[in-house]
Amino acid sequence: MERVRDLASKKAAVIFTKSSCCMCHSIKTLFYELGASPAVHELDKDPQGRDMEQALFGAFGSTQAVPATSDLMDKVMRMSSERGVVIITKSSCCLCYAVQILFRDLRVQPTVHEIDTDPDCREIEKALLRIGCSTAVPAVFVGGKLVGSTNEVMSLHLSGSLVPLIKPYQSLLY
Secondary structure, eight states: OHHHHHHHTSSSSEEEEOTTOHHHHHHHHHHHHTTOOOEEEEGGGSTTHHHHHHHHHHHHTOSOSSGGGOHHHHHHHHHHTSSSEEEEEOTTOHHHHHHHHHHHHTTBOOEEEEGGGSTTHHHHHHHHHHTTOSSSSSEEEETTEEEESHHHHHHHHHHTOHHHHHGGGBOSOO
């Protein structure tokens, strides 16, 4: 655990991955696309990688140390890439509703997944947080890429950057 803490403290963004993990690759790509330069530690290439993985299990109370081993992570990624604009929500969330209305006002018919009806709801929320959502819901994806939650979407909208991003998905007839 000491080695994990030491490595994690060396940089603002640190990612523990496995080189064969497709979700790990996606997360690294996301960080690079956002202009970050994280420290990346490939557990399968480190002589102490197995011990570090066990320490990560314990530290985060998880059944996995890296994302790609999760069927739920795959489920989230599948849901997020179904259509142009996808919003993962909960039916009782007023911010989720507000984000849906924003997209409809911008002439976009998003695909909406209400996860509170899914038996894996809690785990899906954890997976959304793991891939970078500031809050689990709403989670907005455009073109299969995570845009973020309410704050990120509203910031993009207020800066004038949201409409160009969603232009390919706007309907003239909507």
